[in-house]
Amino acid sequence: xxKTYAExxxxxxxxxxxxxxxxxxxxxxxxxxxxxxxxxxxxxxTGTFGPMCSSGAFLNIGHTKPRLKIQKAWLNEVMACCGLxxxxxxxxxxxxxxEDPLNKVFPGNFSYGGGHVIHDLVAGKDIxxxxxxxxxxxxxRKKLDSWLNIKDLNEAFLFNPRNAYxxxxxxxxxxxxxxxxxxxxVLRPNFGNANYCSxxxxxxxLNDPLFKTIGIGTRIFLGGGTGYVVWQGTQHNPEVPRxxxxxxxMPGGTISVLGDLKxxxxxxxxxxxxxxxxxxxxxxxxxxxxxxxxxxxxYTAIRDEEIYAxxxxxxxxxxxxxxxxLGEVNYKELKTGKIxxxxxxxxxxxxxxxxxxxxxxxxxxxxxxxxxxxxxxxVQLLPSVGSGYTxxxxxxxxxxxxxQ
Amino acid sequence: MISRRLVLHFPxxxxxxxxxxxxxxxxxxxxxxxxxxxxxxKEGLLILEVSGKEKDVESAxxxxxxxxxxxxxxxxxxxxxxxxxxxxxxxxxxCPTEALAIDRATMxxxxxAGKCIACEACVKxxxxxxxxxxx
Numbered sequence: 001x002x003k004t005y006a007e008x009x010x011x012x013x014x015x016x017x018x019x020x021x022x023x024x025x026x027x028x029x030x031x032x033x034x035x036x037x038x039x040x041x042x043x044x045x046t047g048t049f050g051p052m053c054s055s056g057a058f059l060n061i062g063h064t065k066p067r068l069k070i071q072k073a074w075l076n077e078v079m080a081c082c083g084l085x086x087x088x089x090x091x092x093x094x095x096x097x098x099e100d101p102l103n104k105v106f107p108g109n110f111s112y113g114g115g116h117v118i119h120d121l122v123a124g125k126d127i128x129x130x131x132x133x134x135x136x137x138x139x140x141r142k143k144l145d146s147w148l149n150i151k152d153l154n155e156a157f158l159f160n161p162r163n164a165y166x167x168x169x170x171x172x173x174x175x176x177x178x179x180x181x182x183x184x185x186v187l188r189p190n191f192g193n194a195n196y197c198s199x200x201x202x203x204x205x206l207n208d209p210l211f212k213t214i215g216i217g218t219r220i221f222l223g224g225g226t227g228y229v230v231w232q233g234t235q236h237n238p239e240v241p242r243x244x245x246x247x248x249x250m251p252g253g254t255i256s257v258l259g260d261l262k263x264x265x266x267x268x269x270x271x272x273x274x275x276x277x278x279x280x281x282x283x284x285x286x287x288x289x290x291x292x293x294x295x296x297x298x299y300t301a302i303r304d305e306e307i308y309a310x311x312x313x314x315x316x317x318x319x320x321x322x323x324x325x326l327g328e329v330n331y332k333e334l335k336t337g338k339i340x341x342x343x344x345x346x347x348x349x350x351x352x353x354x355x356x357x358x359x360x361x362x363x364x365x366x367x368x369x370x371x372x373x374x375x376x377x378x379v380q381l382l383p384s385v386g387s388g389y390t391x392x393x394x395x396x397x398x399x400x401x402x403x404q
Numbered sequence: 405m406i407s408r409r410l411v412l413h414f415p416x417x418x419x420x421x422x423x424x425x426x427x428x429x430x431x432x433x434x435x436x437x438x439x440x441x442x443x444x445x446k447e448g449l450l451i452l453e454v455s456g457k458e459k460d461v462e463s464a465x466x467x468x469x470x471x472x473x474x475x476x477x478x479x480x481x482x483x484x485x486x487x488x489x490x491x492x493x494x495x496x497x498x499c500p501t502e503a504l505a506i507d508r509a510t511m512x513x514x515x516x517a518g519k520c521i522a523c524e525a526c527v528k529x530x531x532x533x534x535x536x537x538x539x
Contacts, residue, residue: 348497356491356492
C-alpha cells in the first residue's frame with residue numbers, strides 16, 4: 001500500500017513515524033521482506049561526512065556608515081567573491097589566502113582557506129574583514145578593516161553547488177616513481193594505496209539511485225542545521241552505467257544544497273587541507289527517504305557489497321581525462337582495508353568518515369522521531385535516467401591558434 | 405626487559421658530548437634512533453627507543469637527568485586532537501606501525517601511542533590537522 005508525504009508527515013507530527021537508518025533498514029528488509037518493510041517503515045535516514053569542494057557561503061554584512069559598495073573583500077585574508085550588490089559576498093571553500101605560498105614549495109600545506117573561514121564563522125569566532133571599493137556617489141566609502149562575527153550578519157547561508165556525489169572514483173597512482181598529491185589525498189606510486197570517498201550504503205543518493213524522492217524542496221540535514229535541495233548539483237549525471245538494482249557504477253548524480261549557516265555546528269562543517277592540492281570543506285549531510293512504496297524501500301536496503309566504484313589512475317588517466325579505468329571494486333571490499341589490483345594487494349584509505357556518516361543518519365532519525373523535522377515534498381524531482389540530462393567535457397575552441 | 409619511547413632535548417652546553425654512547429656502555433641498554441635533529445648553537449633533539457632491564461633503563465634515565473637532558477615520553481609529545489579527528493581513516497594507510505588503525509567493526513580510528521615511532525607521516529596527510537606534534 002502506497003503512502004503519501006502528507007500521511008508520513010502527519011505521523012511525524014504525532015510522534016508515531018517509524019524511522020530507521022539506511023544501515024538498519026538492510027536487516028529489516030532481509031528479515032521481513034520489502035512488502036512488509038514498506039508497510040512498517042515510514043522514513044529511512046541517510047548520511048555522509050566528507051570533503052565537498054563545491055561548497056561556500058553567501059554573506060550579507062549589513063551597510064557600513066558611510067556606505068560601501070564592496071569591490072574586493074578578504075575574510076581572514078581569503079578572498080571572497082564580490083561581484084554582487086553592495087555588501088553581499090560569497091566565500092568559496094577552496095580559496096586560499098592571498099599570501100599563501102600554494103604549491104611554490106611542493107607539496108604545499110594549504111593549512112588555511114575558505115573552508116576554514118566558514119568553519120571559524122560557524123564556531124562563532126571573529127573574522128577579519130578587509131574590503132576595498134572605487135567609490136560612487138551613493139556608496140562613497142573606499143576602505144574597510146573590521147572584525148566580523150556571524151551573529152552580526154544579516155544573512156549567512158551555505159549554498160553548495162555540488163554535494164553528496166552519488167558514488168565516486170577509487171584513486172590510485174599507477175606511475176612507478178612519483179608520489180602524487182590529489183583531492184583524494186596522497187597517492188603512492190606503484191599502486192601504493194587506493195583512496196576512496198563515499199559513505200557507501202549510508203550515502204544519500206545511493207539510497208535513491210533513480211531520484212524517485214529527492215528533488216527541489218527536499219528538506220535535509222546540512223552541517224548540523226536544516227537545509228534544502230535546491231537544484232541538481234553541477235556535473236549531475238544520471239546517464240552513467242548502472243547495475244540491475246539501479247545503482248550507479250560511476251560518479252553519477254549530485255545535488256545543490258542550501259541552508260542557514262547560523263543554525264550549523266562546527267563539528268558538522270569543518271575546514272580541511274589536502275597537502276599539495278588545496279583546502280576544502282568537510283560537509284555533514286543527510287537526506288530522509290520517505291518510504292512511499294515497496295520499490296523505494298528496496299533501494300534503501302542497498303548494501304556495501306552491491307555498490308561498485310571504478311578504480312581510476314590519478315597519475316595519467318584522470319588528469320588527462322582518459323576514460324580508462326582499472327576495474328571495479330565494491331565498498332565492502334574497500335572497507336576491509338585492502339583490495340587487489342592486477343594481482344597486487346593494495347591498502348585502502350577512506351576520506352569520507354563512515355562513523356560520522358552514521359552519526360548524521362542517527363541525528364536525523366532522532367529529529368524526525370521527535371517531530372522536529374518534517375519531510376519536504378519536492379516540487380520537481382531531479383533529472384533521472386531517460387531525461388537526456390548529461391555531463392559533458394569542455395569543448396575547446398582556441399581564440400588564438402598557438403602552436404602547441 | 406622493558407622498552408620506552410622517549411623524546412630527549414639536549415641543552416646547548418652538552419650537544420657535543422658522546423652522551424648516548426656513554427649511557428649504552430655504562431648501563432648496558434640497547435637503543436633505536438627514531439629521529440635525530442641537532443641544531444648547531446641551539447639544541448639537540450633525539451627520539452629514542454631504549455630497551456633493557458627495568459633497573460638499567462631507570463638508571464640510564466637518571467644519568468640523562470643529571471646531565472639536564474629533558475626527557476618526555478613520546479606519547480606525550482604526539483597527540484591526536486579528538487575534536488578535530490573525524491575518523492575518516494586516511495591516516496591509517498600511511499602509518500607504518502599501525503599505531504593508527506581502523507577498527508573494522510565501527511570504522512573508527514584507534515590511536516595506540518605506544519606503537520608510534522614519530523615518523524609524522526600522518527601529520528601531513530590528515531585533512532583536519534588533527535595530529536599535533538609538540539617536540
